[in-house]
Structure formats: structure tokens, C-alpha cells
Amino acid sequence: MVTAGTTSRPVTGAALRDRSILRHELAPGTGRRMLVEARPFVGLIVLLVASALLSSAASVLPLMLFQRIIDDGVLGRRSEVVVQLSLVVAGLAVAGAVLAIVERWCSVRIGEGLIHRLRTRLFEHVSSLPLAFFTRTNSGRLVSRLAGDVTGAQQAFTATLTTAVTNAATLALVVGSMLLLSWPLTLAALALLPVFLIPARLVAARKAAWSRLRMDHNAQLTETMTERFSVSGALLVKLFGDPTRERDRFDAQAAAVADDGVRMALAIRAFVAALTLVGALATALFYGFGGLAVIDGRLTVGTLTALVALLARLYNPLLQLSNIRVDLMTAMVSFERIFEVLDFAPAIRDAPGAVDVPAPIGVEFDDVHFSYPAAEDASLASLAPDAGLAERASGPVLKGVSFTAPPGATVALVGASGAGKTTITHLIARLYDVEAGAVRVGGIDVRRLRSSSLRSAVGYVTQDAHLFHDTIAANLRYAKPEATEAELWEVLDGARLADLVRALPEGLATVVGERGYRLSGGERQRLAIARLLLRSPAVIVLDEATAHLDTESERLVQEALDSAREGRTAIVVAHRLSTVKGADEILVLDGGRIVERGTHDDLLAAGGAYAALYSG
Numbered sequence: 001m002v003t004a005g006t007t008s009r010p011v012t013g014a015a016l017r018d019r020s021i022l023r024h025e026l027a028p029g030t031g032r033r034m035l036v037e038a039r040p041f042v043g044l045i046v047l048l049v050a051s052a053l054l055s056s057a058a059s060v061l062p063l064m065l066f067q068r069i070i071d072d073g074v075l076g077r078r079s080e081v082v083v084q085l086s087l088v089v090a091g092l093a094v095a096g097a098v099l100a101i102v103e104r105w106c107s108v109r110i111g112e113g114l115i116h117r118l119r120t121r122l123f124e125h126v127s128s129l130p131l132a133f134f135t136r137t138n139s140g141r142l143v144s145r146l147a148g149d150v151t152g153a154q155q156a157f158t159a160t161l162t163t164a165v166t167n168a169a170t171l172a173l174v175v176g177s178m179l180l181l182s183w184p185l186t187l188a189a190l191a192l193l194p195v196f197l198i199p200a201r202l203v204a205a206r207k208a209a210w211s212r213l214r215m216d217h218n219a220q221l222t223e224t225m226t227e228r229f230s231v232s233g234a235l236l237v238k239l240f241g242d243p244t245r246e247r248d249r250f251d252a253q254a255a256a257v258a259d260d261g262v263r264m265a266l267a268i269r270a271f272v273a274a275l276t277l278v279g280a281l282a283t284a285l286f287y288g289f290g291g292l293a294v295i296d297g298r299l300t301v302g303t304l305t306a307l308v309a310l311l312a313r314l315y316n317p318l319l320q321l322s323n324i325r326v327d328l329m330t331a332m333v334s335f336e337r338i339f340e341v342l343d344f345a346p347a348i349r350d351a352p353g354a355v356d357v358p359a360p361i362g363v364e365f366d367d368v369h370f371s372y373p374a375a376e377d378a379s380l381a382s383l384a385p386d387a388g389l390a391e392r393a394s395g396p397v398l399k400g401v402s403f404t405a406p407p408g409a410t411v412a413l414v415g416a417s418g419a420g421k422t423t424i425t426h427l428i429a430r431l432y433d434v435e436a437g438a439v440r441v442g443g444i445d446v447r448r449l450r451s452s453s454l455r456s457a458v459g460y461v462t463q464d465a466h467l468f469h470d471t472i473a474a475n476l477r478y479a480k481p482e483a484t485e486a487e488l489w490e491v492l493d494g495a496r497l498a499d500l501v502r503a504l505p506e507g508l509a510t511v512v513g514e515r516g517y518r519l520s521g522g523e524r525q526r527l528a529i530a531r532l533l534l535r536s537p538a539v540i541v542l543d544e545a546t547a548h549l550d551t552e553s554e555r556l557v558q559e560a561l562d563s564a565r566e567g568r569t570a571i572v573v574a575h576r577l578s579t580v581k582g583a584d585e586i587l588v589l590d591g592g593r594i595v596e597r598g599t600h601d602d603l604l605a606a607g608g609a610y611a612a613l614y615s616g
């Protein structure tokens with residue numbers, strides 16, 4: 001009775017842990033580095049261990065006192081013994097409650113503190129990685145690592161540590177007390193242990209396999225939903241999908257998840273029932289043999305009562321401890337995965353003795369050769385998208401590009417899609433390093449410039465002009481946090497966007513971006529130009545969106561661009577004739593090479609690729 005009720009429930013969770021993780025080989029040094037992470041919490045950890053030890057003592061001692069209360073007090077008819085010992089039991093209960101709170105407080109402080117530290121470090125580190133990392137990384141996996149592994153890692157110093165200490169202490173006290181009371185019955189109870197452990201191992205292995213299957217099935221289900229319910233996915237389904245086929249497919253996936261659930265619940269229930277039975281049989285054994293021993297006078301009634309109460313506390317700690325290695329290993333694997341990310345060094349870093357960009361600032365490409373890095377160089381294998389694992393480096397994307405944009409000049413890049421225009425813009429801010437040749441800004445190789453200085457010297461309007469899901473003001477201030485409202489209006493005016501923003505009900509406080517107010521393509525670009533103007537860089541890089549704008553929109557973007565170009569060096573990827581015409585030099589790119597260069601009039605007169613591009 002007691003045995004069954006108190007031990008079976010907490011036991012199953014621990015006893016049915018997936019043990020396959022024990023085969024994992026940790027990276028060398030993981031354990032040592034884990035301890036280093038624990039160092040700031042040493043005081044709390046000591047307090048946690050102490051309170052766990054004391055609280056398990058406070059919970060086992062009253063059971064021992066049962067013997068004295070019954071034999072000396074009740075049967076000996078000494079009421080003062082009964083009262084005193086009952087008060088002691090009450091005192092221990094109060095102490096136990098206080099200790100439990102102290103223990104929890106320590107464990108939460110350690111756990112949350114560690115999560116906070118690791119999370120912040122991961123965020124800072126990942127943010128510092130080069131762009132190539134993000135193009136080669138599955139962002140879902142990265143985020144789940146930041147969120148999940150960090151939580152998993154703290155378990156080592158909280159749940160696992162508490163479990164180990166509490167259960168080891170409880171076990172020692174329970175077994176010690178039982179041996180003192182009756183060693184033959186204690187040994188008999190311990191002999192039943194394999195009856196718990198062997199089925200536990202067998203069921204655990206099955207359950208692990210099933211729960212992995214269930215996770216796969218659940219993931220499929222989620223994937224189907226997120227994909228179908230995204231705007232573009234929903235559109236595709238509406239235009240091309242067959243509703244019956246869609247429904248049947250989803251039905252089959254949902255049914256698989258349901259079947260997995262039933263199977264697992266039944267297996268666990270059967271296991272719990274078996275455990276309960278064994279526990280109840282052990283109790284019966286104690287009552288039977290113990291009762292006979294009491295009749296024979298070899299055991300007192302108090303001893304038997306205490307033994308039965310202690311028996312109820314015997315198996316749970318044993319089962320929990322039998323899986324402590326699994327828990328510890330799980331936490332260590334989380335640490336290992338966190339360290340893996342932290343150890344991944346950014347390939348693009350400031351050189352020792354890096355300098356600031358000197359004025360006046362022009363841009364120069366000197367025989368630049370470039371290929372995009374392969375996935376394995378740019379990201380971690382465990383974070384790369386599955387399809388990207390085998391992905392090699394791109395072929396050569398730039399094959400000997402040379403040009404000069406003197407300070408204040410505008411250079412336009414034109415050419416077919418995939419010719420390498422965006423790539424050239426990426427190299428100016430050193431988002432990637434060249435393979436051969438050099439990119440110079442202000443006459444100095446970008447690899448010798450301080451990245452913060454380079455970043456404030458070169459401003460971008462990228463092809464997709466990304467905006468954060470935030471207000472217009474916040475998006476603008478991302479470029480200059482201290483900008484006043486007057487400055488914001490000034491740049492909006494320069495970007496020919498002030499009238500539009502003034503007409504919005506919320507004005508500067510209008511939320512834009514992913515789920516906010518939908519700006520049109522042209523408006524988005526103008527907002528990005530306003531953001532750039534706020535930064536006021538010496539060099540502007542504008543990657544025009546390929547999407548066609550209507551004439552009015554095009555005129556506004558052009559005006560915004562002209563106002564941004566004033567007094568600055570500009571590198572413009574141009575799709576619009578109006579932009580190209582005003583350039584000091586036009587570079588026509590094809591397959592990573594500059595095939596023609598000159599002014600608009602020169603190139604038209606030459607009648608080559610450029611003339612063909614703009615003849616239509």
C-alpha cells in the first residue's frame with residue numbers, strides 16, 4: 001500500500017530514461033569547462049548540497065522515531081515519550097519545509113543565473129560571426145540551440161545535482177536504519193531490486209525508440225502546418241493544391257501521432273502497474289515475515305512499523321540513482337553543444353593594429369577574385385541545413401574585378417542576374433574576404449581597417465531593404481540611436497518619404513516590417529535610404545531592388561537616391577536607366593567579369609552589351 005502509492009509515480013520518469021545517450025563520446029575538456037562555468041555559483045552550490053542533505057535527513061529521521069514512539073511510548077504507556085517524540089517529528093517537518101524552500105531557491109538562482117550568462121554569451125558570439133555563417137546555417141536549429149541547450153545545460157547543477165545528493169543521502173539513511181532494525185528483512189528487500197531494474201531497462205529502451213518516432217511524427221505534422229499556413233504556402237495550396245489530398249495527407253500524419261501516444265501511454269502504464277505490484281508484494285512480505293517475527297518475540301511492533309515505513313522510501317532513490325549518469329550525460333551534451341558554438345571562431349576579425357578609414361574615402365577593387373565559402377568552413381555541421389551538408393564552395397563568382405570609385409564619384413554596376421553585382425557590394429564592407437586581389441576603402445585594404453570604422457564609413461541599402469518589426473522611428477534610429485525627431489523628419493524628407501509618414505495615423509510610431517504596416521517595395525527602399533542618410537556615411541552602396549517600380553515611385557526613389565549621393569562616393573547596382581545615366585562610370589558585369597566600362601553615352605555609342613541591355 002504505502003510502497004505502491006509513494007514510489008511508483010516519481011520512479012517511472014527517472015527509470016524510463018533513454019540510456020542511448022551514454023554511448024555518446026564527449027569532446028575532450030567538456031567536463032572541465034563545465035566546472036569553470038559553475039565557478040561563479042560555488043557558494044550557492046555548497047548551500048544547495050547542504051540543504052539537500054539536511055532535508056533528506058529531516059524526512060527519514062521521523063520514520064526511525066516511529067519505533068520509539070510505539071515501543072517505548074505507546075506500548076510502554078509513557079505519555080511523555082509520545083509527546084516529546086511527536087514534537088520532534090513536528091519540528092523535523094517544519095525544518096524539512098524550510099530546507100525545501102532553501103534548496104529550491106538555490107537551485108533556481110543557479111539555474112537561471114547560468115542560463116542568463118550562457119544565453120548572453122551565445123548571443124554576443126553568434127552576432128559577431130561573419131555573414132557567411134548565417135547564409136550557411138539553419139536558423140531554426142541555431143535558435144533552438146540557444147534556447148534548448150542552455151536550459152538543458154543548467155540541469156547539471158540543479159536538478160541532477162539535487163537528485164544525486166538527495167537520493168544518495170536518503171538511500172544511505174534508509175538502508176542504514178533498516179539494517180539497524182532488521183538486517184535479514186533489509187537484505188530480502190534489496191534482493192527484490194533486480195525485479196525493478198531489469199524491466200525498467202527493457203521498457204526504457206522501447207520507450208526511447210517510440211518517443212523518437214513520436215517526435216519525428218510530430219515534427220512532420222508541425223512542418224506541414226507551418227509550411228501550409230505561411231502566406232506563400234497557403235497561396236500555393238489555393239492555386240495548385242487538391243483539398244482532399246491535403247486533408248488525407250494531414251489525416252495520416254495526425255493518426256500516426258495519435259497511435260504513438262496510445263502505444264507509449266500503455267507501455268508506461270503496464271510498467272507502473274508492474275512496479276506497483278512488486279512494491280505491494282514487498283510490503284506483504286514484510287507484514288508476513290515481520291508479523292510472524294513479532295509473534296515469536298524476535299521483533300517489536302514498533303520495529304515492524306518503522307521497517308514498513310522505511311521500505312516505502314527504499315526503491316525510489318535506488319531507481320533515481322540508477323539513471324543519474326543519463327541525466328548528467330544529457331546535461332553535459334548540452335554543454336558540449338554550447339561550447340561548440342562558442343568555439344566557432346569568426347573568420348573575419350580585426351587585424352592587430354587595424355586602422356581607421358582615412359578621408360577622403362574612395363573605393364577601389366584591385367584584381368579581385370572571390371568564391372563563396374563552403375558550408376563546412378562557414379558554419380557548424382550540426383547547424384547547417386541538411387541539404388547544405390554536402391554543399392561545396394560556390395564556383396568562382398568574381399574573376400579579376402578591377403575598378404576605382406574616386407571620392408565623390410558614382411559607379412554603377414549593371415548586368416544580368418547572377419553576374420556578381422550584389423557580391424561586389426558585400427566585399428566593400430568586408431562581409432566576406434577576397435580570395436585574391438584587394439578591396440581598398442580610403443586607399444587602405446579593408447583587411448587592415450578597423451571594422452567599426454569601416455562600418456560607419458560605408459552605408460548600405462540592400463536589395464531586400466530589410467526592416468525590423470518595429471516602428472518607423474525605431475527602424476531609423478537603429479542606424480543612429482541618439483537621433484532627434486527633427487533629424488528623423490529631415491532624413492525622411494531627403495528620402496521623399498515625409499509626406500507618406502505624415503499621412504499615416506500613427507506617423508513615426510507606425511509599426512512596419514514583417515507583420516506590421518506593409519510598405520510597398522519603393523517605400524521600403526526609401527525608408528532604407530532615410531536610414532542610410534541618418535548614418536551619413538562617406539560611401540553609400542545601393543543595391544536596387546529588381547522589382548519594377550511604377551514611374552512615380554521610380555521618380556521618388558531616384559530623387560531620394562540623388563539626395564543621398566550628394567557629396568558622397570556611391571556604388572550603385574542599377575536596374576533603372578535613370579540611375580545609370582547619372583553615373584561617372586558604368587561597369588557592365590557578366591559571369592563575374594567586367595566586360596564593358598564607360599559613361600552612358602560612350603557605352604551606347606560602342607554598341608556592345610550595354611547598348612543591347614538598354615536598347616529595349
Ligand SMILES: Nc1ncnc2c1ncn2[C@@H]1O[C@H](COP(=O)(O)OP(=O)(O)OP(=O)(O)O)[C@@H](O)[C@H]1O
Nearest residue numbers: 135372394397416417418419420421422423424546
Ligand atoms: N551566399 C552565397 N553562397 C553561394 N553562392 C552565392 C551566394 N550568394 C550568391 N551566390 C552566387 O554568386 C553568383 C553572383 O550572385 P550575386 O548575388 O552577386 O548576383 P547579382 O548580380 O546581384 O544578381 P541579381 O541581379 O539577380 O541580384 C550567383 O551565381 C549566385 O548563385
Ligand SMILES: [Mg+2]
Nearest residue numbers: 421422423463
Ligand atoms: Mg543582386
